Amino acid sequence: MTAIVYVVILGAALVFVIGSIARAIRYARHPIHLRWELYPVPHEEPHRVQHGGSYFEQVNWWTKPTRFNLFGEVRFMVPEMLLMKGLWEFNRAMWVRSFPFHFGLYLVIGTIGLLLVTALLDRVVPEMMVGTLGIGLHWLYTVTGFSGVILAICGAAALLHRRLTAEDLKTYTVPGDLFNLGWFILAFGCLLAGFILKGPDSPGTVTVVQAILTFDTGVRIPGLLALGLALAALLLAYIPFTHMSHFIGKFFTYHSVRWNDQPLRPGDRIEKRLAEYLTYKPTWAARHVGADGTKTWAEVVTTNPADRGKK
Amino acid sequence: MNEKLRPEDMSREEKKPLVHLDNEDLMPLPPPLDDPAKDHKWAPLSAQAREKFECLLDDTCAVNVPHPKTPEEEKELLRKFLSGLDKLFTRENNWTFLQPLVLTMEHCAKCQTCSTACHIYEASGGNELYRPTYRSEVMRRLYFKYVKHGGLLSAWQHGDIQLRWPLVARLIELSYRCNLCRRCAQTCPIGADNGLVAHELRKLFSQEMGIAPKELHDRGSMLQLEVGSSTGMNPMVVKDNVAFIDEDTTERTGIKVETPWDVEGADVLLIHNAGEIMAWPENPGAFALVLNAAGITWTLSSDLAAYDAINYGLWYDDAQFARVAIKHAEAARKLKVKKIVVGECGHAHKALAVIADRILTGDLNIPRESSMTLLRDIVMSGRLKLDPSRNDFPVTLHDPCNLVRLMGVVEPQREIVRKICPRFREMWPHGVDNYCCGGGSGFAIMSGNNFPDWRFHVSGRKKLQQILNAFSDCLGPETPKHVCAPCSNCKGQIRDMLAYYGMWEKHRILYGGLVELIVNAMEDVKPGYIQWEWH
Numbered sequence: 101m102t103a104i105v106y107v108v109i110l111g112a113a114l115v116f117v118i119g120s121i122a123r124a125i126r127y128a129r130h131p132i133h134l135r136w137e138l139y140p141v142p143h144e145e146p147h148r149v150q151h152g153g154s155y156f157e158q159v160n161w162w163t164k165p166t167r168f169n170l171f172g173e174v175r176f177m178v179p180e181m182l183l184m185k186g187l188w189e190f191n192r193a194m195w196v197r198s199f200p201f202h203f204g205l206y207l208v209i210g211t212i213g214l215l216l217v218t219a220l221l222d223r224v225v226p227e228m229m230v231g232t233l234g235i236g237l238h239w240l241y242t243v244t245g246f247s248g249v250i251l252a253i254c255g256a257a258a259l260l261h262r263r264l265t266a267e268d269l270k271t272y273t274v275p276g277d278l279f280n281l282g283w284f285i286l287a288f289g290c291l292l293a294g295f296i297l298k299g300p301d302s303p304g305t306v307t308v309v310q311a312i313l314t315f316d317t318g319v320r321i322p323g324l325l326a327l328g329l330a331l332a333a334l335l336l337a338y339i340p341f342t343h344m345s346h347f348i349g350k351f352f353t354y355h356s357v358r359w360n361d362q363p364l365r366p367g368d369r370i371e372k373r374l375a376e377y378l379t380y381k382p383t384w385a386a387r388h389v390g391a392d393g394t395k396t397w398a399e400v401v402t403t404n405p406a407d408r409g410k411k
Numbered sequence: 412m413n414e415k416l417r418p419e420d421m422s423r424e425e426k427k428p429l430v431h432l433d434n435e436d437l438m439p440l441p442p443p444l445d446d447p448a449k450d451h452k453w454a455p456l457s458a459q460a461r462e463k464f465e466c467l468l469d470d471t472c473a474v475n476v477p478h479p480k481t482p483e484e485e486k487e488l489l490r491k492f493l494s495g496l497d498k499l500f501t502r503e504n505n506w507t508f509l510q511p512l513v514l515t516m517e518h519c520a521k522c523q524t525c526s527t528a529c530h531i532y533e534a535s536g537g538n539e540l541y542r543p544t545y546r547s548e549v550m551r552r553l554y555f556k557y558v559k560h561g562g563l564l565s566a567w568q569h570g571d572i573q574l575r576w577p578l579v580a581r582l583i584e585l586s587y588r589c590n591l592c593r594r595c596a597q598t599c600p601i602g603a604d605n606g607l608v609a610h611e612l613r614k615l616f617s618q619e620m621g622i623a624p625k626e627l628h629d630r631g632s633m634l635q636l637e638v639g640s641s642t643g644m645n646p647m648v649v650k651d652n653v654a655f656i657d658e659d660t661t662e663r664t665g666i667k668v669e670t671p672w673d674v675e676g677a678d679v680l681l682i683h684n685a686g687e688i689m690a691w692p693e694n695p696g697a698f699a700l701v702l703n704a705a706g707i708t709w710t711l712s713s714d715l716a717a718y719d720a721i722n723y724g725l726w727y728d729d730a731q732f733a734r735v736a737i738k739h740a741e742a743a744r745k746l747k748v749k750k751i752v753v754g755e756c757g758h759a760h761k762a763l764a765v766i767a768d769r770i771l772t773g774d775l776n777i778p779r780e781s782s783m784t785l786l787r788d789i790v791m792s793g794r795l796k797l798d799p800s801r802n803d804f805p806v807t808l809h810d811p812c813n814l815v816r817l818m819g820v821v822e823p824q825r826e827i828v829r830k831i832c833p834r835f836r837e838m839w840p841h842g843v844d845n846y847c848c849g850g851g852s853g854f855a856i857m858s859g860n861n862f863p864d865w866r867f868h869v870s871g872r873k874k875l876q877q878i879l880n881a882f883s884d885c886l887g888p889e890t891p892k893h894v895c896a897p898c899s900n901c902k903g904q905i906r907d908m909l910a911y912y913g914m915w916e917k918h919r920i921l922y923g924g925l926v927e928l929i930v931n932a933m934e935d936v937k938p939g940y941i942q943w944e945w946h
Binding site: 127130131132133134135136137138139140141144148151152153154155156157158159160161162184186187189190191194198267268269271272273274275276277279342343345346349350352353354356357358361363364366370371374375377378380381382383384385386387388389390391397400401402403404405406 | 415416417418491494495498502503504506507508509510511513514515517518519520521522523524526527528539542544548567568569570593596597598599600601602603604607617618619620621628633636637728730731733734737750764765766767768769770771772773776778780781783784785787788815816817818819820821822823842843844
């Protein structure tokens with residue numbers, strides 16, 4: 101039984117990583133699209149970011165030096181990622197539910213990181229873990245773990261309630277949405293209950309982590325906790341195949357679309373890629389397009405459909 | 412009151428519209444238009460239109476798709492729709508927008524944050540049909556079912572939808588109930604883009620099924636590619652008209668104005684929206700006067716399509732879009748100008764400067780810039796003697812979406828207005844958070860059936876509210892007021908809407924472009940370039 105739980109956990113982690121990378125690669129391999137940016141673009145010059153301006157506000161902008169304002173992007177991204185600033189600004193009713201859920205997940209992710217570090221240190225330099233460091237880490241992951249799981253459960257329950265009761269959400273809610281939130285509540289609920297209810301003889305958290313990493317089936321994980329771990333692991337594996345993988349999508353929607361204001365420079369990488377796309381042979385069927393599958397994009401767009409009738 | 416709509420209702424077989432709007436349902440307007448009972452009654456859609464066309468969506472009909480005559484024809488239309496849907500998601504056919512489209516399809520969390528940002532949804536009184544995600548949700552379900560070939564599990568995860576001809580007919584219309592202003596996308600926490608969905612649907616209908624509003628296609632991009640301009644002006648006619656404008660401007664200003672044509676090696680190739688030449692000749696006249704006074708070497712081009720900056724393909728068809736953009740660049744290359752400057756036309760700005768940037772490669776990559784920045788530099792440089800007291804009337808500034816949110820040209824026009832209009836006041840919100848005029852994405856030129864009623868009552872309502880609020884302290888007819896709209900399409904929509912609500916007759920609210928305000932303030936010019944009369 102323990103071995104099955106380990107397989108599920110390790111397998112799910114692998115599926116999550118592979119699934120997420122595959123999704124990211126799929127998006128990254130899409131062709132460079134036509135520009136479709138939305139202002140404000142935070143990597144613009146600071147004085148322009150304030151009002152949402154672009155380099156187009158300068159006469160002869162192409163002769164001016166371009167500076168990438170990394171600080172501007174970071175200043176936008178950190179509150180957006182950590183605090184969901186956009187949602188706070190535009191949809192407060194959703195933020196009060198979504199923020200605890202997401203922040204809870206961040207804390208859970210942080211807890212996993214802390215546990216891995218602790219488990220590693222405990223094996224490599226056990227003498228260091230006896231003192232303040234060990235106690236400090238123990239308290240830290242305990243606090244982040246419990247608060248993260250509780251926040252995530254509360255947030256998921258609040259989101260589920262809103263999905264079921266708010267008219268504007270109900271219309272668009274499908275069984276999958278309810279299932280997803282329900283799964284979070286169930287998995288994290290089992291984890292929480294499993295930790296709270298585990299007996300005094302149960303293995304410690306770090307021991308469990310070490311056992312999973314070393315596939316030590318001699319460690320007896322309490323049933324409820326094992327169930328919670330397995331459910332959470334399966335949820336993790338499921339995420340890359342759903343819209344919940346928006347942590348991947350968001351990277352592209354912001355960096356490749358909303359903020360992609362890079363102008364075309366003669367001979368640059370974009371121009372080379374565009375040259376390839378112009379050799380594609382579209383098959384759009386409308387007569388005015390004139391794409392019969394043999395003409396390239398370049399040929400199609402340099403043909404004037406109004407000339408056809410004249411010949 | 413309409414029953415609660417669901418995405419699957421788009422497939423309903425009944426040959427009747429899904430929703431009906433009454434004035435009482437709409438977002439309230441401020442005084443003096445605060446009584447819905449006194450608002451104009453909507454012109455009903457004619458029985459003839461309903462008989463001939465698929466008008467199954469709401470109270471109007473924008474595209475006029477004929478009813479399929481036989482079941483075979485209906486089947487063929489469905490086949491084409493599916494084939495077009497599939498092509499939207501292939502790199503060979505849609506490299507131009509594949510990535511943002513797929514991201515939008517796969518990551519919407521249906522949180523409805525975008526809804527409150529949409530002026531159409533808000534103005535409709537929150538009608539479900541106009542919610543930005545309504546259209547997208549239908550498209551998303553089609554994507555997972557027919558493009559990704561999802562089965563039962565996918566339907567459970569993403570929702571199901573039945574593909575029937577009424578759904579396609581309604582979707583054609585629904586793709587023309589969005590101004591493509593992308594205010595919704597700006598607020599999306601994930602970066603999904605409902606405006607893009609409407610754009611891509613329009614492309615599918617045009618590029619695969621040959622369906623588009625005649626104002627955009629037959630009388631728009633096709634006419635431009637055939638005779639040179641969607642106004643129907645050929646090079647000879649446009650030159651005649653501009654010569655007349657020169658004479659008129661000379662007479663009105665007391666300064667000799669001459670527009671140069673086809674000057675090789677000029678610094679600037681100026682491209683106007685040719686609608687200005689026809690409807691607002693004071694705008695190209697003012698441009699000529701200002702550029703001459705500033706000592707700029709400039710020219711217009713009489714090449715096919717190069718004297719009309721419009722590019723309607725931007726709204727519905729990538730091939731038509733690219734063709735026109737290339738014509739513009741070819742004219743500039745032929746004249747060996749240093750740069751192209753786009754006149755007061757928002758969508759032409761975005762089309763040529765931003766979107767076409769990844770089409771105009773090699774020697775077609777001629778620098779392109781906004782007339783806003785050029786005018787700002789002229790005004791701020793002191794090359795013109797300006798007397799702001801000549802513009803001593805309340806002025807508010809409309810931000811064309813294509814110029815601000817979609818291109819980031821926000822401050823130049825403001826710097827000018829702040830300098831020359833002492834009684835300037837902002838609309839709220841403004842800049843990149845602005846609201847569309849309601850005429851965006853082609854609506855301003857679409858006037859078939861009773862479509863104007865819809866765009867005045869619904870899509871333009873938020874802008875009207877903003878204008879009335881901006882002038883709330885001086886609404887009386889004793890104070891002439893000016894809405895500065897540096898975009899031809901926006902100007903057309905604002906003109907039509909102000910006229911519809913009698914805002915000039917009753918409240919002396921006029922509208923116009925930016926460059927006219929500059930000329931009106933020029934000391935060397937005879938006073939009164941802006942004529943306080945309705946036009």
